[in-house]
Amino acid sequence: GQSLEQPSEVTAVEGAIVQINCTYQTSGFYGLSWYQQHDGGAPTFLSYNALDGLEETGRFSSFLSRSDSYGYLLLQELQMKDSASYFCANNTNAGKSTFGDGTTLTVKP
Amino acid sequence: ETGVTQSPTHLIKTRGQQVTLRCSSQSGHNTVSWYQQALGQGPQFIFQYYREEENGRGNFPPRFSGLQFPNYSSELNVNALELDDSALYLCASSRLAGDQETQYFGPGTRLLVL
Numbered sequence: 687g688q689s690l691e692q693p694s695e696v697t698a699v700e701g702a703i704v705q706i707n708c709t710y711q712t713s714g715f716y717g718l719s720w721y722q723q724h725d726g727g728a729p730t731f732l733s734y735n736a737l738d739g740l741e742e743t744g745r746f747s748s749f750l751s752r753s754d755s756y757g758y759l760l761l762q763e764l765q766m767k768d769s770a771s772y773f774c775a776n777n778t779n780a781g782k783s784t785f786g787d788g789t790t791l792t793v794k795p
Numbered sequence: 796e797t798g799v800t801q802s803p804t805h806l807i808k809t810r811g812q813q814v815t816l817r818c819s820s821q822s823g824h825n826t827v828s829w830y831q832q833a834l835g836q837g838p839q840f841i842f843q844y845y846r847e848e849e850n851g852r853g854n855f856p857p858r859f860s861g862l863q864f865p866n867y868s869s870e871l872n873v874n875a876l877e878l879d880d881s882a883l884y885l886c887a888s889s890r891l892a893g894d895q896e897t898q899y900f901g902p903g904t905r906l907l908v909l
Contacts, residue, residue: 719898728797728885728900729838773837782828782851783898785837 690774690786697792698764706759706789708774716777718750718757723788724770732772733759761791769793797821799888799901807907808876816871816904820888826850827869828898829861832883844869881908 690710698704708718717736721729735741735750735757747760761768771788778784798821808814820827826845830838840853844863858874867888873880883905887898 721900728902729887730797731897731899734897775837782840782843782853783838784840785830787835787837 690776690784692772692774692786692789694787695790695792697794699794700764700766702764703760703762704764704791706761706772706774706791708757708759708786710755710757710774710776714778715752718748719775719777719783720746720748720759721773721775721785722770723773729773734777764793766793766795797899797901799886799899801884801886801901801904803904804902805905805907807909809909810876810878812876812908813872813874814876814906816873816884816886816906817868818871818886818888818901819868820886821899824888824890824899825867826889827863827867828887828889829869829871830885830887831855831880832885832903834882838885841871876908878908881906 692708717734719734720732722732723729732746733741733748735748738750738752740749745762750757769792771790773785773788775783775785800819802817828843829841832838841855842852843850847863860872863869883903885900885903887900889898
């Protein structure tokens with residue numbers, strides 16, 4: 687089957703750096719995506735890794751290691767507005783995405 | 796704003812009833828995926844439509860069905876509603892089926908089954 691594991695909660699202070707890890711088990715894996723979801727809102731695409739390595743998009747970076755079935759989302763210069771749930775999702779060749787249960791990030795002043 | 800719209804925004808139904816949820820995809824996108832998100836959980840894949848054909852299905856019973864129209868908008872139909880069907884239903888559109896590099900989610904329909 688397919689499953690993704692990520693921490694349920696992370697807390698950090700403004701200006702800090704936080705890393706949210708994600709491990710996955712899947713077959714036919716295409717790539718790993720990351721989404722942000724604020725309370726009551728829709729998931730918003732942040733980043734996608736199909737190949738090993740680091741992808742950087744502004745304050746957010748995402749990393750993938752296919753050999754380790756592992757990835758992470760790195761958030762730098764944290765701001766209060768970054769408080770949200772973050773989901774990793776794997777894309778398979780079956781044309782569907784499997785999401786983890788999400789990591790709730792709380793940014794404190 | 797992603798350009799993906801869903802209607803209605805909220806809905807209350809009773810057990811055993813049927814419901815139809817609607818989604819308009821972003822311009823230029825021919826693929827629509829539907830997800831169910833229960834409180835405190837990640838979105839669970841229901842199914843995907845690509846050019847009006849079902850293209851992948853998750854672990855949902857047949858009473859969950861869908862359609863995609865020539866303009867690539869889509870419907871999700873749920874028959875014989877159960878209490879556990881209460882959730883946020885999200886649709887997401889993308890350019891390519893299978894290569895879901897970027898999915899753009901609509902705001903969702905929050906369904907409550909009493």
